[in-house]
Amino acid sequence: MAISTQPYKGARDFYPEDMLIRNYMTNVMREVCLSYGYEEYDFPIMEPFEIFAAKTGEEIVNEQLYSLIDRGNRKLAIRPELTPGTVRMIAQKVKELTTPIRWFMIGNNWRAEKPQKGRGREFYQLEVNMFGVETFEADTEIFSVIIDIMKKFGADDTMFGLSFSDRRLINALLLDTLKLSEEESVKVRRMMDKRAKMPKEVFLDNLKELGLDSTQATKIEDFMNTTLENLGTVIPQEILDKNKGYLNIKGLVELLKSRDIYKYCKFDPSIIRGFDYSDGLVYEVFDRNPDNNRSMFGGERFDKLIEIFGEKDMPATGFAMGDWTLLEFLKSWKLLPELSLNIDYIVTRFPGRDSKYDKVLQNVATTLRGFNKNVVMWITDGDKMDKQLKNADKKDIRKAILIGEQELKDGKIIIKDLKTREQEVKSLEKCFSEIE
Amino acid sequence: MAISTQPYKGARDFYPEDMLIRNYMTNVMREVCLSYGYEEYDFPIMEPFEIFAAKTGEEIVNEQLYSLIDRGNRKLAIRPELTPGTVRMIAQKVKELTTPIRWFMIGNNWRAEKPQKGRGREFYQLEVNMFGVETFEADTEIFSVIIDIMKKFGADDTMFGLSFSDRRLINALLLDTLKLSEEESVKVRRMMDKRAKMPKEVFLDNLKELGLDSTQATKIEDFMNTTLENLGTVIPQEILDKNKGYLNIKGLVELLKSRDIYKYCKFDPSIIRGFDYSDGLVYEVFDRNPDNNRSMFGGERFDKLIEIFGEKDMPATGFAMGDWTLLEFLKSWKLLPELSLNIDYIVTRFPGRDSKYDKVLQNVATTLRGFNKNVVMWITDGDKMDKQLKNADKKDIRKAILIGEQELKDGKIIIKDLKTREQEVKSLEKCFSEIE
Numbered sequence: 001m002a003i004s005t006q007p008y009k010g011a012r013d014f015y016p017e018d019m020l021i022r023n024y025m026t027n028v029m030r031e032v033c034l035s036y037g038y039e040e041y042d043f044p045i046m047e048p049f050e051i052f053a054a055k056t057g058e059e060i061v062n063e064q065l066y067s068l069i070d071r072g073n074r075k076l077a078i079r080p081e082l083t084p085g086t087v088r089m090i091a092q093k094v095k096e097l098t099t100p101i102r103w104f105m106i107g108n109n110w111r112a113e114k115p116q117k118g119r120g121r122e123f124y125q126l127e128v129n130m131f132g133v134e135t136f137e138a139d140t141e142i143f144s145v146i147i148d149i150m151k152k153f154g155a156d157d158t159m160f161g162l163s164f165s166d167r168r169l170i171n172a173l174l175l176d177t178l179k180l181s182e183e184e185s186v187k188v189r190r191m192m193d194k195r196a197k198m199p200k201e202v203f204l205d206n207l208k209e210l211g212l213d214s215t216q217a218t219k220i221e222d223f224m225n226t227t228l229e230n231l232g233t234v235i236p237q238e239i240l241d242k243n244k245g246y247l248n249i250k251g252l253v254e255l256l257k258s259r260d261i262y263k264y265c266k267f268d269p270s271i272i273r274g275f276d277y278s279d280g281l282v283y284e285v286f287d288r289n290p291d292n293n294r295s296m297f298g299g300e301r302f303d304k305l306i307e308i309f310g311e312k313d314m315p316a317t318g319f320a321m322g323d324w325t326l327l328e329f330l331k332s333w334k335l336l337p338e339l340s341l342n343i344d345y346i347v348t349r350f351p352g353r354d355s356k357y358d359k360v361l362q363n364v365a366t367t368l369r370g371f372n373k374n375v376v377m378w379i380t381d382g383d384k385m386d387k388q389l390k391n392a393d394k395k396d397i398r399k400a401i402l403i404g405e406q407e408l409k410d411g412k413i414i415i416k417d418l419k420t421r422e423q424e425v426k427s428l429e430k431c432f433s434e435i436e
Numbered sequence: 437m438a439i440s441t442q443p444y445k446g447a448r449d450f451y452p453e454d455m456l457i458r459n460y461m462t463n464v465m466r467e468v469c470l471s472y473g474y475e476e477y478d479f480p481i482m483e484p485f486e487i488f489a490a491k492t493g494e495e496i497v498n499e500q501l502y503s504l505i506d507r508g509n510r511k512l513a514i515r516p517e518l519t520p521g522t523v524r525m526i527a528q529k530v531k532e533l534t535t536p537i538r539w540f541m542i543g544n545n546w547r548a549e550k551p552q553k554g555r556g557r558e559f560y561q562l563e564v565n566m567f568g569v570e571t572f573e574a575d576t577e578i579f580s581v582i583i584d585i586m587k588k589f590g591a592d593d594t595m596f597g598l599s600f601s602d603r604r605l606i607n608a609l610l611l612d613t614l615k616l617s618e619e620e621s622v623k624v625r626r627m628m629d630k631r632a633k634m635p636k637e638v639f640l641d642n643l644k645e646l647g648l649d650s651t652q653a654t655k656i657e658d659f660m661n662t663t664l665e666n667l668g669t670v671i672p673q674e675i676l677d678k679n680k681g682y683l684n685i686k687g688l689v690e691l692l693k694s695r696d697i698y699k700y701c702k703f704d705p706s707i708i709r710g711f712d713y714s715d716g717l718v719y720e721v722f723d724r725n726p727d728n729n730r731s732m733f734g735g736e737r738f739d740k741l742i743e744i745f746g747e748k749d750m751p752a753t754g755f756a757m758g759d760w761t762l763l764e765f766l767k768s769w770k771l772l773p774e775l776s777l778n779i780d781y782i783v784t785r786f787p788g789r790d791s792k793y794d795k796v797l798q799n800v801a802t803t804l805r806g807f808n809k810n811v812v813m814w815i816t817d818g819d820k821m822d823k824q825l826k827n828a829d830k831k832d833i834r835k836a837i838l839i840g841e842q843e844l845k846d847g848k849i850i851i852k853d854l855k856t857r858e859q860e861v862k863s864l865e866k867c868f869s870e871i872e
Contacts (some may be wrong), residue, residue, distance in 0.1 A: 002746025003486050005528035008512060011480035013525050016539070019476045035805045037779045037812030037831075039452035040459065043443060044558050045481060045544060046502070046514070050439050066482070066512075068504040071548055076444060076502075078482070078514075089449050092441035098830055102812070103452070108481060112507055122480050137815040148805075259798055310438025343473045362695055369471045369584075376473030376538070379573040394534055395473075 010113070010121030020339040022124070025323060025330075026106050029126045032149045033104040036141070038128060042105050043085045049075040051084045054308040055277040064111040078110045082127035082320055083277070083302065090131055090316075091309035099132025118328040129318030134303065136252040139281050139317050140259065142299065146285060146319060147264050153326075154335040157288075160296070163268035164252070164283035167300075168245025169231075170272065173223050176239045178216050186276075188212070188220070193272035195224060196295075224270040228253065231269070248281060273298055277305040281317065287329055296325040344373040346392040347401045351384050357408050360428075364401055364413065392418055446549070446557030456775040458560070461759060461766075462542050465562045468585045469540040472577070474564060478541050479521045485511040487520045490744040491713040500547040514546045518563035518756055519713070519738065526567055526752075527745035535568025554764040565754030570739065572688040575717050575753050576695065578735065582721060582755060583700050589762075590771040593724075596732070599704035600688070600719035603736075604681025605667075606708065609659050612675045614652050622712075624648070624656070629708035631660060632731075660706040664689065667705070684717060709734055713741040717753065723765055732761040780809040782828040783837045787820050793844050796864075800837055800849065828854060 007013050014022055030040070053061050066078040079085055082105060090097065105127050112121060128145055130138045143162060150160050170192070174185035187210050195203055200221060207217040223234045228249065231240060240246045249267060256262040273282040280301030287294055299319025306314040330336045347365045350357075361377065368375045376397065378388045385402075392400055402414040407425070416423040443449050450458055466476070489497050502514040515521055518541060526533065542562050551557060564581055566574045579598060586596050606628070610621040623646050631639055636657060643653040659670045664685065667676060676682045685703060692698040709718040716737030723730055735755025742750045766772045783801045786793075797813065804811045812833065814824045821838075828836055838850040843861070852859040 003490065003524075003744050004484065005524050005745050007480050007524075008482055008484060008510070009508075011482065013480070013528070014478040015525065015529070016475035016477050019478055022478070023476065034778070034810050035808075037777075037782075037810055037833075039777055040455045041452050042450040042455055042458070044447035044449070046444055046447065046546065046558070048440065048444060054439065066504060066506070068502060070502065072445075074444070088439075088441050088443075089451065092449070093451070098827060100815070110482065122482070133816060135816065141813065141815055255794075258795060308439050309441050341473075341475055342470070346473075358691075359694060372471075374470050374473055377577065379536070379577055380569060380571060391534060397473075 008121070010115035012120060012122065016341065017339075020341070021327070021336065022323070024337070024339055025326065026124070026126075028152050029106060029149055029321070030104075032145060032152055033126075033128060035148075036102065036145055038102040038104040038145075040105060041086075041089065041103050042107060043089055045079055045108060046076050047079055047085050047088075049077045051088055051308070052077055052080060054084070055275070055305060056081060056084060057274050057276050059274070060111060064113055066110050066112060079107070080109055080111045081275075082107050082109065082125055083129075083275070083305065083318075084308075086127060086129060087302070087305045087314075087316065088309060090314060091306050091311045094306075094311055094314065097131075100138070101131040102129075103131070104128040118324050120324060124323040126321045127318065128320075129316060131314055131316050133317075134315035136248055136255060136281070138315070139252060139301070140255050142317055142319060143256070143265065143283075144259075144261060146299075146321075147261055149321070150285075153330060155329075155333065157263045159288055159333050160264070160285055160329070161288050162265045162283055162285050163271050164249070164265065164281060165267065165269050165271040166245030166249050166281050167273075167278050168243060168280060169235075169249065169269065170245075172235050172239050172243040172245065173220070176243075177235050178212075178219065180212075184211065189272060190274070192220065192224065192270075193274050195270060195272075226269055228267045245280065252281070271298075273300055275300065275302075277302045279304050283319070285319075285321075287332075289332065292332060294325075296329055297321040340396045342374060343376055343395055343397045344368070345375045345399050345401055346388065346395075346397045347375060347377045348385060348388045348392075348403075349378040349381065349383070350402070350404050351382055357403065360403060360408065361401075364403070364428075368401075389418070444557070446551035448556060448558065452777065453775075456777070457763070457772065458759070460773070460775055461762065462560075462562075464588050465542060465585055465757070466540075468581060468588055469562075469564060471584075472538065472581055474538040474540040474581075476541060477522075477525065477539050478543060479525055481515055481544060482512050483515055483521050483524075485513045487524055487744070488513055488516060490520070491711070491741060492517060492520060493710050493712050495710070496547060500549055502546050502548060515543070516545055516547045517711075518543050518545065518561055519565075519711070519741065519754075520744075522563060522565060523738070523741045523750075523752065524745060526750060527742050527747045530742075530747055530750065533567075536574070537567040538565075539567070540564040554760050556760060560759040562757045563754065564756075565752060567750055567752050569753075570751035572684055572691060572717070574751070575688060575737070576691050578753055578755060579692070579701065579719075580695075580697060582735075582757075583697055585757070586721075589766060591765075591769065593699045595724055595769050596700070596721055596765070597724050598701045598719055598721050599707050600685070600701065600717060601703065601705050601707040602681030602685050602717050603709075603714050604679060604716060605671075605685065605705065606681075608671050608675050608679040608681065609656070612679075613671050614648075614655065616648075620647065625708060626710070628656065628660065628706075629710050631706060631708075662705055664703045681716065688717070707734075709736055711736065711738075713738045715740050719755070721755075721757075723768075725768065728768065730761075732765055733757045776832045778810060779812055779831055779833045780804070781811045781835050781837055782824065782833045783811060783813045784821060784824045784828075784839075785814040785817065785819070786838070786840050787818060793839065796839060796844065797837075800839070800864075804837075825854070 049067055060080050068076055108124050110122050174180045191206050204217045226234050256265050271282050271284050278300040282300045284295040284298035301317045303313050303315050345368055347361050365375045365377050400416045411428045412425050414423050414425050485503055496516050504512055544560050546558050610616045627642050640653045662670050692701050707718050707720050714736040718736045720731040720734035737753045739749050739751050781804055783797050801811045801813050836852045847864045848861050850859050850861050
């Protein structure tokens with residue numbers, strides 16, 4: 001029986017026209033990261049299972065991880081995200097690496113989610129992190145990288161925005177103000193992370209099911225809707241004044257304002273993030289389209305994640321940007337440029353001729369390639385010129401080289417512009433000094 | 437307990453210095469493929485299990501495949517090679533795609549082999565194929581792509597060579613001359629593929645264990661050591677004259693000679709290849725170092741592989757080049773260039789200063805980035821200049837920007853060359869029109 005030609009459900013084939021888009025996106029990301037002096041790295045797509053089991057979060061680990069046992073009885077997982085592997089690499093060479101460490105990578109991840117429009121089981125992420133700097137100057141640089149990537153894609157502050165909060169501020173609410181236990185607070189925090197997916201009443205009911213009373217539940221709802229100025233009405237000011245998250249956010253806001261990037265940014269206490277390892281600043285980048293105001297990607301501080309590898313804290317901050325949502329964003333704002341295969345020449349083969357002038361054609365192609373041109377050759381004998389040129393049109397090739405019997409005898413070539421249909425005859429020896 | 441910081445056995449972490457090498461290698465490959473008008477594509481690293489089970493070969497499928505069952509009870513495998521997925525994509529759009537199809541991709545594969553020097557469980561391959569052309573003109577172009585990639589890496593014909601044969605010629609020996617059954621011939625062919633790994637006596641004994649008599653075994657050994665001219669002494673000439681593989685090789689040799697690339701190439705009937713889908717021309721590229729004369733990678737015709745997807749023949753030819761062996765080759769011939777991070781500037785921060793001139797520094801960095809420079813900023817206050825410049829040295833950064841109290845007042849900047857230690861003072865407004 002014939003095997004299906006479809007890829008695995010939720011995973012993508014990249015035909016050349018799709019690959020042009022993917023390469024365009026990764027090139028923009030790479031260029032901006034390099035312009036900030038970030039260094040590219042990578043690690044295997046399959047990792048020891050336990051590095052995700054530790055702190056990636058129960059939903060991903062229990063429901064979405066692709067895992068397997070190898071022939072040596074080791075449990076492996078296909079990475080669902082890039083942060084734990086990154087920290088593993090940092091931990092491995094923590095004594096040799098000079099801080100600050102600026103690293104980025106672009107890698108494929110897998111999660112067994114329900115495939116839907118704009119979301120698959122396989123996705124690429126750009127992961128950008130700075131290690132070794134504990135102050136918000138590091139986070140500010142990371143924000144700049146995000147903003148510059150989005151700007152390089154053509155987006156402005158009417159199209160996207162960055163909302164941030166701090167996990168320690170959430171602790172100020174749940175632990176210090178509402179006096180929840182550590183365990184309760186983790187459950188409540190996870191529910192808060194899902195707030196945007198449900199109506200207010202359902203959210204409050206869910207909090208009550210977790211054991212909160214009505215006053216506590218309302219306070220959480222109030223917290224998620226407050227501003228930096230009014231935080232003191234939800235959390236007592238004396239708690240705030242001692243809270244590192246609060247102080248961090250105040251300093252960050254000041255710096256963002258002085259650098260003229262505050263117009264892209266906004267404090268928003270409803271930002272929670274889903275990873276268990278987030279332990280300071282947390283942020284998400286939103287599409288500002290009022291009809292499609294959704295979170296596209298995010299980032300956080302994860303200073304303590306390195307502890308799972310037996311190392312002491314390593315200040316760490318960064319984000320991961322997924323390709324599915326980014327592509328949807330670029331399409332919806334019409335920011336995707338026209339991309340083409342970029343083939344400069346087709347060297348045609350005169351119909352009916354035998355292969356005696358094959359060598360001339362080869363030389364022409366080789367010479368053009370030496371001038372950094374991309375050149376397709378027509379390689380089979382006897383095909384009609386019409387067929388060859390139609391094929392070139394389909395591939396959007398710019399120019400055709402034609403060498404007929406007469407040109408061969410005269411040592412000339414015809415260069416035909418396939419857009420304007422104009423053609424010029426050149427001498428074979430001279431033409432290549434003036435190729436453009 | 438602390439989790440190990442090591443990657444999975446046989447898989448590689450790419451620290452920035454390793455990634456520079458990998459990017460260099462893939463850039464060279466990509467550039468040559470594009471210069472021949474090949475189009476880049478990609479497909480998921482996890483594929484339905486059955487596409488490999490069909491024709492990839494029993495050793496890989498039974499002993500080396502990483503497979504798993506998903507939550508929907510589908511059997512998946514991490515790809516051990518790139519050809520079946522490529523053909524799946526061709527089959528999926530066979531009616532829309534215009535031939536000839538020139539495609540390439542660079543992708544990661546996994547095989548559970550015993551890790552050893554120069555060979556891991558995870559590896560990258562460049563896969564290059566042409567579809568739709570059944571004659572050896574297609575194979576010749578593929579050979580040219582291989583040779584041009586090797587030349588672009590700096591290799592010449594003293595360093596590498598391409599040996600080729602044809603599976604149909606092997607059939608002429610095993611089926612037509614020795615009258616083996618299809619089933620016997622597959623077993624014998626697989627043994628022939630392992631010939632180089634054992635002494636002659638062991639090889640002959642192994643053939644006898646497969647049921648061959650001594651004359652047959654010797655004939656196979658003779659076949660593997662013969663030349664194109666002497667083939668008639670092993671296989672009756674009347675069989676050869678009707679054999680498509682033999683005719684194909686004769687035509688190919690003629691074309692290779694006329695194109696001046698025959699010095700890289702050689703007919704070698706000991707070339708077999710391990711894939712079950714090889715069905716015509718087969719070839720391998722060897723390191724010509726007499727002390728390390730090993731096969732590095734290879735390719736073949738696989739016109740009939742598309743049948744597993746229920747399609748009729750699609751002429752197909754191409755190769756896959758692995759990154760481990762290529763890297764070993766480049767190192768052993770000292771062809772790897774010096775690669776650096778390519779950071780142009782560090783914008784330093786004057787020690788002891790507060791953040792009041794932060795904005796000037798930001799503007800300098802932003803302006804430099806606008807000129808396509810890669811710029812690292814020193815972001816924390818109060819660090820000694822010495823520490824900042826040492827850090828820049830470690831990262832091989834070319835120039836440093838210094839702005840002290842006096843320069844800030846005068847609207848000037850100091851640009852210090854970190855190699856020559858020379859420095860020049862420029863006016864802040866003017867300098868950026870003359871940045872190099």
